[in-house]
Amino acid sequence: MKTKESKIPEATIKRLSTYINCLERLQVEKHPVISSEMLGEYCQVSPAQIRKDLSYFGEFGVRGVGYDTKKLEAEIKEILGLNYNWPTTVVGVGKLGLALLNFTLFSQHGFSITAAFDNEPGKIGTELAGGIIIQPTSAIEDTVRDRGILIGVITTPADAAQKVADQLVAGGIQGLLNFAPTKVKVPEEITLRNVSITSELDNLAYLMTQKKKTRRR
Amino acid sequence: MKTKESKIPEATIKRLSTYINCLERLQVEKHPVISSEMLGEYCQVSPAQIRKDLSYFGEFGVRGVGYDTKKLEAEIKEILGLNYNWPTTVVGVGKLGLALLNFTLFSQHGFSITAAFDNEPGKIGTELAGGIIIQPTSAIEDTVRDRGILIGVITTPADAAQKVADQLVAGGIQGLLNFAPTKVKVPEEITLRNVSITSELDNLAYLMTQKKKTRRR
DNA sequence: GTGACAATGTGATAATCATCACACAGTCGT
DNA sequence: ACGACTGTGTGATGATTATCACATTGTCAC
Known part of the structure; x- marks a missing residue:
């Protein structure tokens, strides 16, 4: 998918931030991989919403499996620009x-x-x-x-x-x-x-x- | 208008809070009355949005004139429940x-x-x-x-x-x-x-x- | 009083955002 | 190697929220 930077809802950005939070917790709890359904549980967002949010920026999951928690966290940090100082x-x-x-x-x-x-x-x-x-x-x-x-x-x-x-x-x-x-x-x-x-x-x-x-x- | 308490957007509530802020400033600056247009200037919200927000709760303005800053502030505080402790x-x-x-x-x-x-x-x-x-x-x-x-x-x-x-x-x-x-x-x-x-x-x-x-x- | 005017309140319309449903891709067991 | 299965990615659909436009109403000057 093309990364369209223009029309991303502010609500999406806000949620990305919570995803990072949950992903960090999940790593501590030794979940290397997580489905949108489970992640949704964790951060109280619907699975569809999560997938939609991520789809604005690219494809980060593996079909039939889910998301690599560590990799996804890094990707979202990259998207939000948290690596720059x-x-x-x-x-x-x-x-x-x-x-x-x-x-x-x-x-x-x-x-x-x-x-x-x-x-x-x-x-x-x-x-x-x-x-x-x-x-x-x-x-x-x-x-x-x-x-x-x-x-x-x-x-x-x-x-x-x-x-x-x-x-x-x-x-x-x-x-x-x-x-x-x-x-x-x-x-x-x-x-x-x-x-x-x-x-x-x-x-x-x-x-x-x-x-x-x-x-x- | 009937006060429909049910379907009020969260964004509206958030804005009501900023309206209070602006109204307080306006009183200090000796504006007894203000139009939605001017108030919009002050808090960076469109005039139509302000009127719509207020219309959820009743009619607080005087047509052709505008809103009494003091009274409107009190009304919004009442709506938000800021009088209770x-x-x-x-x-x-x-x-x-x-x-x-x-x-x-x-x-x-x-x-x-x-x-x-x-x-x-x-x-x-x-x-x-x-x-x-x-x-x-x-x-x-x-x-x-x-x-x-x-x-x-x-x-x-x-x-x-x-x-x-x-x-x-x-x-x-x-x-x-x-x-x-x-x-x-x-x-x-x-x-x-x-x-x-x-x-x-x-x-x-x-x-x-x-x-x-x-x-x- | 009365007419011109100014700004509200609101139904109609447009834009935005979330949900749904499913086609499709990758994995794993046999 | 292949088929059953699981969960992603996304176009279509629905709901929510904001904007527009104007009819309406109260004011004020004369």
């Missing part, structure tokens, strides 16, 4: 920022933290694990440019997020992951993902409220 | 857990933290802001039952997540928000949201990789 900075070294900085998973997903910024005088100059020294936010633009940092992770309070985003963009950032509880706006050519933790809270609140109502009936 | 516990008081515990936003979204658990001996017995004392995970089931805790937030490492989820369920939890980088499985009657931060990372990696390829062409 993007020079990344985190702005906002609060609790959430620290959580992400210490997240070893961060580096396992293609991002290598090479700078950190904060506004609080007490934090500036502090050395983090990995030898990264916290710089003032006024240095964002220059540092990003000088070190060729391509990805910015925003973990500031809401009211600082847009300004930080602007500074990162001015420094030549190419991708942004925004955890601040507000959307930021950037030029079209910048890849942006707003991760809204509060919207997850809201969503749960909604679901719970619905359930309460249903029960009352 | 769910007794909530956080399991896993690492960096991420702490980030969420200190999140004042947490309580602003209908959740009131009333207990915290961790496995690390050094942490057990420690008092957090708000007078919450960290308990050992072995106490999860009893505490959840005794205090009538309804929501559980899981911020443990991946390998502990499922066990913790089982304990919470055993204690009679009704809703779960899982931040651990792995999906957990719970009985059908439990409301569950898996929040995958790693999948956000993967998604960004994918988008960046795509862009790199496109540029090369």
